[in-house]
Amino acid sequence: SLPVPPMSIRFDPAGGTLQPEGPTLTRRMSDLEGLFRDHAAWEQAVADGDPVVYSVVSSRVPEVERELPQSITTIQPGSTAGELWMTKGHQHPNHQGEIYLGISGHGGLLMFNGTETEWVDMTPGTIGYMPPGWAHRSINVGDEPYSFLAVYPGGAGHDYGWVLEHGMGRRVLAGETGVEFVDYSAD
Numbered sequence: 001s002l003p004v005p006p007m008s009i010r011f012d013p014a015g016g017t018l019q020p021e022g023p024t025l026t027r028r029m030s031d032l033e034g035l036f037r038d039h040a041a042w043e044q045a046v047a048d049g050d051p052v053v054y055s056v057v058s059s060r061v062p063e064v065e066r067e068l069p070q071s072i073t074t075i076q077p078g079s080t081a082g083e084l085w086m087t088k089g090h091q092h093p094n095h096q097g098e099i100y101l102g103i104s105g106h107g108g109l110l111m112f113n114g115t116e117t118e119w120v121d122m123t124p125g126t127i128g129y130m131p132p133g134w135a136h137r138s139i140n141v142g143d144e145p146y147s148f149l150a151v152y153p154g155g156a157g158h159d160y161g162w163v164l165e166h167g168m169g170r171r172v173l174a175g176e177t178g179v180e181f182v183d184y185s186a187d
């Protein structure tokens, strides 16, 4: 990838785009295999139109060592068998930190270091900090799309296998009066 010059990057909330724009990723329900507690409900959701769960628009800053890429993720509101819609979640292979900034909607940042879990409630203006070694997943806990900015080291990488193997410590469910947490050990 080519180096980029110093620049200003604009986010257009209405269009959900960055200018100048970089790569865009769309994750549908079928891309979240093995992540929801209720496998049959997940399969049914895939069969029922395979909805878009979230999208990630990135700037042109490349994901390479010493660069500082950014992206904006928008998670749609929804739940599958009571489990709120979420990102896949990942660990950074070389344990590097990352920050998120809430832009719109209401979400949460679930972090897991293999032993402990942490939850950061994310509203517009909240900066969530992920220390090195904490896997992270974002969840939409509201009834409108939840968008946040991510800024991360270009060499951080995405280890999705770690989450499939270790889980995220807790699951985030839509309860009667708000968000409810259950341990993965309850699966």
Ligand code: M6P
Pocket (backbone or CB within 6 Å): 056, 071, 072, 073, 087, 088, 089, 090, 136, 137, 149, 150, 152, 158
């Ligand atoms: C944030 C950042 C990205 C990540 C995206 C979606 O924007 O952390 O690096 O790719 O969220 O999360 P995931 O990769 O877990 O699907």
Ligand code: ZN
Pocket (backbone or CB within 6 Å): 090, 091, 092, 098, 136, 152, 156
């Ligand atoms: Zn990350």
